[in-house]
Amino acid sequence: MSDRFRQRLERNLAEREANALYRRRRIVDSAPGPRIRIDGRDVLAFCSNDYLGIANDPRLVEAQCKAARQYGAGSGASHLVTGHLSIHHELEERLAAFTGRDRALLFSTGYMANLGIGSALAKRGDHVFEDRLNHASLLDAGLASGAKFMRYAHAQAGELERHLIARDSGAALVMTDGVFSMDGDIAPLDELAKVCRKKNACLVVDDAHGLGVIGKNGGGSVEHFELGQDDVPVLMGTLGKAFGSFGAFVAGSDTLIESLINTARTYIYTTALPAAVAGASLAALKIIESEPERREQLRQLVTHFRQGAISIGLELMDSFTPIQPIVVGNARDALRYSDTLLEKGILVTAIRPPTVPEGTARLRITFSASHTQADVDRLLNTLSEISQGNGQDEQAS
Ligand SMILES: *Cc1c(COP(=O)(O)O)cnc(C)c1O
Numbered sequence: 001m002s003d004r005f006r007q008r009l010e011r012n013l014a015e016r017e018a019n020a021l022y023r024r025r026r027i028v029d030s031a032p033g034p035r036i037r038i039d040g041r042d043v044l045a046f047c048s049n050d051y052l053g054i055a056n057d058p059r060l061v062e063a064q065c066k067a068a069r070q071y072g073a074g075s076g077a078s079h080l081v082t083g084h085l086s087i088h089h090e091l092e093e094r095l096a097a098f099t100g101r102d103r104a105l106l107f108s109t110g111y112m113a114n115l116g117i118g119s120a121l122a123k124r125g126d127h128v129f130e131d132r133l134n135h136a137s138l139l140d141a142g143l144a145s146g147a148k149f150m151r152y153a154h155a156q157a158g159e160l161e162r163h164l165i166a167r168d169s170g171a172a173l174v175m176t177d178g179v180f181s182m183d184g185d186i187a188p189l190d191e192l193a194k195v196c197r198k199k200n201a202c203l204v205v206d207d208a209h210g211l212g213v214i215g216k217n218g219g220g221s222v223e224h225f226e227l228g229q230d231d232v233p234v235l236m237g238t239l240g241k242a243f244g245s246f247g248a249f250v251a252g253s254d255t256l257i258e259s260l261i262n263t264a265r266t267y268i269y270t271t272a273l274p275a276a277v278a279g280a281s282l283a284a285l286k287i288i289e290s291e292p293e294r295r296e297q298l299r300q301l302v303t304h305f306r307q308g309a310i311s312i313g314l315e316l317m318d319s320f321t322p323i324q325p326i327v328v329g330n331a332r333d334a335l336r337y338s339d340t341l342l343e344k345g346i347l348v349t350a351i352r353p354p355t356v357p358e359g360t361a362r363l364r365i366t367f368s369a370s371h372t373q374a375d376v377d378r379l380l381n382t383l384s385e386i387s388q389g390n391g392q393d394e395q396a397s
Helices: 003-020 059-072 081-084 084-099 111-122 138-142 159-165 188-198 254-264 277-291 295-312 331-343 373-396
Strands: 037-038 041-047 103-107 127-131 148-152 172-177 203-206 234-238 248-250 325-331 361-366
Touching: 037 248, 041 103, 041 373, 059 084, 059 277, 084 234, 084 248, 084 277, 084 331, 103 111, 111 138, 111 172, 111 203, 111 234, 111 248, 111 254, 127 159, 138 148, 138 172, 138 203, 148 159, 148 361, 159 188, 159 277, 172 188, 248 254, 295 325, 295 373, 325 331, 331 361, 331 373
Parallel strands: 127 148, 127 172, 172 203, 203 234
Antiparallel strands: 037 041, 103 248, 234 248, 325 361
């Protein structure tokens, strides 16, 4: 590496360290679940996106093994060459039916699905409008599309409408998280859909954290608001969160899907998912459709947590999903809070800028259907101990 690059990288890392923004990985030596072994210690974890608690379900694991035995370990090629296996196709058809859309198309990751949507739909001269708190992959999709890019204030459909009115003749794409990944609140999709329809814009909803979790049948934020394909023409879902598997899909009209197949570069120029992964996702979909009690369990845990947290004086966000953040403020305090929890055997990772806005570093607590009420009580007791400890420190100083 040239001196110039080496010095730049070293300076950047040192700056991150000095600002409590350095990121480090921890090594997990167990299957996903509420109890994991991390860096050699057993902890009760509240930070995975395995909301339904099925990432280690024997039915998913068995389906994965079975698909690997039938189709092999790797798909061998991209979907447009020889990688599009019958098990992928079956999964796409089942996902289309599940979401009530005409068709669905598998992508290797949600990140790639979003980039694919942005590049296939928005062109130079068009406009992309995004919620300020959108996931990084949606923001990158808008930026990489080459269209004029603008962010609107979080969940403000009225502001979006003013931007749509003020735009020039270019086509407009509006992109939003369904459930906001770091805040847990739900986008006002009913209002956004109405504004988009009125102002002739196309609404894209990324429901990575809603699908499987909210809506009566687990249909996510679009089911919650009862919005069909006409209201939300482009629906993106991921399979690595509530589905407990891996991958993502886009659902919508035949024209949308054929366009993505023909022009989305992140679809065309990459190897198709292994069959085993599609097999696990199919098993997950069956569980999502047939075991609504997992969503009910989540609802009860969230209610229990919120009641308990309020009674010990914690400030919560406006979220009724399994994402229940506690905003701490600066990155150093968030790290310290997370470290203190870990000393007491509880893992909640600190989320710092630029993942969240400056000054809003937080503990992102998430629940899974495989947590018990006793697990939540243990979390609450520990949080209470820590906040009392902090109070004493403040009095002493
Ligand atoms: C996780 C996530 C993604 C990315 O999905 P992957 O399949 O993990 O790449 C996209 N959007 C949102 C809102 C997410 O939370």
